[in-house]
Amino acid sequence: MPLKIDRAKDDAPTLILAHGAGAPMDSDFLQRLSELLLAQGINVCRFEFPYMAERRVTGKKRPPNRQSELIDAWHLALEQTADVFTGPFFIGGKSMGGRMAAVLAASVKVRGLVCFGYPFHPAGKPDTLRVDTLQQLQCDTLIVQGTRDRLGNQAEVENYKLPANIALQWLHDGDHDFKPRVRSGCTQEQHLITAAQLAADFIFQRSVLES
Numbered sequence: 001m002p003l004k005i006d007r008a009k010d011d012a013p014t015l016i017l018a019h020g021a022g023a024p025m026d027s028d029f030l031q032r033l034s035e036l037l038l039a040q041g042i043n044v045c046r047f048e049f050p051y052m053a054e055r056r057v058t059g060k061k062r063p064p065n066r067q068s069e070l071i072d073a074w075h076l077a078l079e080q081t082a083d084v085f086t087g088p089f090f091i092g093g094k095s096m097g098g099r100m101a102a103v104l105a106a107s108v109k110v111r112g113l114v115c116f117g118y119p120f121h122p123a124g125k126p127d128t129l130r131v132d133t134l135q136q137l138q139c140d141t142l143i144v145q146g147t148r149d150r151l152g153n154q155a156e157v158e159n160y161k162l163p164a165n166i167a168l169q170w171l172h173d174g175d176h177d178f179k180p181r182v183r184s185g186c187t188q189e190q191h192l193i194t195a196a197q198l199a200a201d202f203i204f205q206r207s208v209l210e211s
Helices: 028-039 050-058 067-082 096-105 132-136 188-209
Strands: 004-006 014-018 043-047 089-094 113-116 141-146 166-171
Touching: 004 028, 014 028, 014 067, 014 096, 028 043, 028 089, 028 188, 043 067, 067 089, 067 096, 089 096, 089 188, 096 113, 096 132, 096 141, 113 188, 141 188, 166 188
Parallel strands: 014 043, 014 089, 089 113, 113 141, 141 166
Antiparallel strands: 004 043
């Protein structure tokens, strides 16, 4: 499985990132986020789930694979990344990619989990919660979320009973892609910079604590 690698140093902390349901590993969102994380001194490895890799070849949109196949892809990404870097490993992703990383983290020992725009529920279905996996997490977790994310906004999520090892950081007026409205006075670029800084701080703190 091809990896897209942004290399800081071989022994630096590494974040393995998975894409969301509708965008590839080199989407504008993940590309910019990876650049910002690299500038912070973090190695970033991106990969694509099988359905997205097939779309890249055929040009035809396909729905995501079954969860078991998505998790198999995650295991393979972990194995391949371990052949490239020697430092501490963290996993995470955008939206569905982060959710599948959480499923993996609930069953495999990892240094930490970082999710950007976690899909707490499907769009338009706030009562169909996807928090069971989060309740099972043993590792420290960072979720960076826009305050008006349609898959879990601040008013909704702050009512959930999440474990103490999950830290939530909110981006003012950001949507699921961290885009704020013009009247907010913020920009998506500012939010991406903040998200990368929050993630870098989280990763470096845990790299030192557990080294």
